[in-house]
Amino acid sequence: MSSPHVLVIPYPVQGHVIPLMSLSQKLVKHGIKVTFVNTDACHKRVVSAISDQDGLVGPNINLVSIPDGLEHEDDRNKLGKLCSVMLETMPTKLEKLIEDISTVDVDNRITCVLADGCMGWTLEVAQKLGIKGALLWPASVTVFAVISNIPKMIDEGILDNNGYSKGRQTFQLSPTMPEIDTVVIPWSSMGDTTSQNLVFEYFIRIIQTQNLAEWTICNTVYEFEPEALALCTRVLPVGPLMETCQDRTSRGQFWEDDYSCLDWLDQQPTKSVIYVAFGSLAVLNQIQFQELALGLELTGQPFLWVVRADDDSGTNTKYPYPDEFQGTRGKIIGWAPQQKILSHPAIACFISHCGWNSTLEGLSNGVPFLCWPYFADQFINKTYICDEWKVGLGFDFNDERIITRTEIKKKVDQLLSNEETRARSLKLKEIARNNMVEGGQSYENLNNFINWLMQQRVCT
Known part of the structure; x- marks a missing residue:
């Protein structure tokens, strides 16, 4: 047999x-x-x-x-x-x-x-x-x-x-x-x-x-x-x-993981880093891309930003970074070993498109969310994150349907100062791990x- x-x-x-x-x-x-x-x-x-x-x-x-x-x-x-x-x-x-x-x-x-x-x-x-x-x-x-x-x-x-x-x-x-x-x-x-x-x-x-x-x-x-x-x-x-x-066996990724970010995270203070990743399909327009860059800088926090590689050009983005963007506090990579990142003690919060894999990975590591859904099931996932589990916040658009740099800073400050959200996140981590x-x-x-x-x- x-x-x-x-x-x-x-x-x-x-x-x-x-x-x-x-x-x-x-x-x-x-x-x-x-x-x-x-x-x-x-x-x-x-x-x-x-x-x-x-x-x-x-x-x-x-x-x-x-x-x-x-x-x-x-x-x-x-x-x-x-x-x-x-x-x-x-x-x-x-x-x-x-x-x-x-x-x-x-x-x-x-x-x-x-x-x-x-x-x-x-x-x-x-x-x-x-x-x-x-x-x-x-x-x-x-x-x-x-x-x-x-x-x-x-x-x-x-x-x-x-x-x-x-x-x-x-x-x-x-x-x-x-x-x-x-x-x-x-x-x-x-x-x-x-x-x-x-x-x-x-x-x-x-x-x-x-x-x-x-x-x-x-x-x-x-x-x-x-x-x-x-x-x-x-x-x-x-x-x-x-x-x-614990090795680097592929999980079926479409892009090669950049493991250099783990060494960079090792050098950052505990619960200090804003992790930003929008999955494999989400697309930002030029204005929104630049507002995000400036918003991350405005927070004053270190950040790890996944800017998905452009298949045609080989560069990290088809948009230029704004002139005012220094990026010295952060690290920008093309694709990330996300589960290893979210389990790292330096991570403070996760700006996410709320795809289900990302949602589970954040929950399983006790990381609070800032929700930026793009399409499909991501809006329903955001409802659970913000309203049911209460482990994250959503961003608000302005009249031009842009999430501004000041809105980004405001929500980052609000989330990182909320100990109750952090406590609920850790409780859900325990539940996930016990399962x-x-x-x-x-x-x-x-x-x-x-x-x-x-x-x-x-x-x-």
């Missing part, structure tokens, strides 16, 4: 690849083989970001790829078009990949397809081939609940058949959950109307495949979202899916899932 062999497939953006890779690295520690399927474009970026080609992403994880259907020159940040084209192209490519794996070595054939919840259609391919399937929802279970309840929201008149609100309003999925404004539902900030429609249609498609999963696990913690988990009874929390290895160790709810749920995977062996 051979080892179980799991095919893992994330949605093709950085924030989805990371938790699926973290989970894969946990699976291989239990003797499970993993074939990790990126799109060709993502695969190229992951491999190019790995400095140690011998180490790659860990033992027993085989990196492979299939086309997403877009041309080389297409903009893959246009998620509506990406969603539409993937459905036209990837199912047949995935089916062929799985069949080819079995043809090469029948004892090595795939025993389970573990799909990103945003790639639920892949379970239709698995079902066709007689393979069992499971889902990992990589965002908050609250967002899972919102998407899963689209048909109900249409029936109740909150949304029309195209996913648009019938007038701006707030709604609750259950009496104990926070109110959600219809302007921040995930597909409403996905670009123009055409993109929003395509993403909404894609969500409808993945809703239809949820029941094909024998397991649905989620990268969350029970205590963080108990009401949403009570609503989604089939979903089991297994988070936070965090980096556990990750033996006896914790997430640990036990994940262990049960792994035990189930171990039973899906190929009999020879």
Whole structure:
């Protein structure tokens, strides 16, 4: 009897690849083989970001790829078009990949397809081939609940058949959950109307495949979202899916981490550094970029600022830093080993886009937030950070929709002087860490899932 062999497939953006890779690295520690399927474009970026080609992403994880259907020159940040084209192209490519794996070595054939919840259609391919399937929802279970309840929201008149609100309003999925404004539902900030429609249609498609999963696990913690988990009874929390290895094994990053920042942090006072990072997709315009630079300087605090590398120019930004910006108190890097940064004692707070990975990493390290959401689920995450957990503050825009340098300084001062926020952050850190160790709810749920995977062996 051979080892179980799991095919893992994330949605093709950085924030989805990371938790699926973290989970894969946990699976291989239990003797499970993993074939990790990126799109060709993502695969190229992951491999190019790995400095140690011998180490790659860990033992027993085989990196492979299939086309997403877009041309080389297409903009893959246009998620509506990406969603539409993937459905036209990837199912047949995935089916062929799985069949080819079995043809090469029948004892090595795939025993389970573990799909990103945003790639639920892949379970239709698995079902066709007689393979069992499971889902990992990589965002908050609250967002899972919102998407899963689209048909109900249409029936109740909150949304029309195209996913648009019938007038701006707030709604609750259950009496104990926070109110959600219809302007921040995930597909409403996905670009123009055409993109929003395509993403909404894609969500409808993945809703239809949820029941094909024998397991649905989620990268969350029970205590963080108990009401949403009570609503989604089939979903089991297994988070936070965090980096556990102390070496520099890749977590599926699209850019190479700059570890020089850790030495720089070692030289800074405890709880003094403002960490600024907006993930892989957020974009600031020139005015906002320059206001942020001047705002960081105005705080008088040391800062570590991730300015994502521009793929075309090779420079850190397409905008010039303002003339008044000295930057002597700070360090600017192109991409960061974020979990290691957030666990560093020098970090005082986190100016974040509130992506779910960043949210969990901040919570798991007891770091207070200054929230700057950009799109999709990030606005709902901000609601939890600021209003439910009360471990952060949001920025206010001026009349020109700019967060000014004075607003940045004001909120930094307000957050860093609030000991109650720091205390709540440390409490949530304890909760997250307790879930990750033996006896914790997430640990036990994940262990049960792994035990189930171990039973899906190929009999020879």
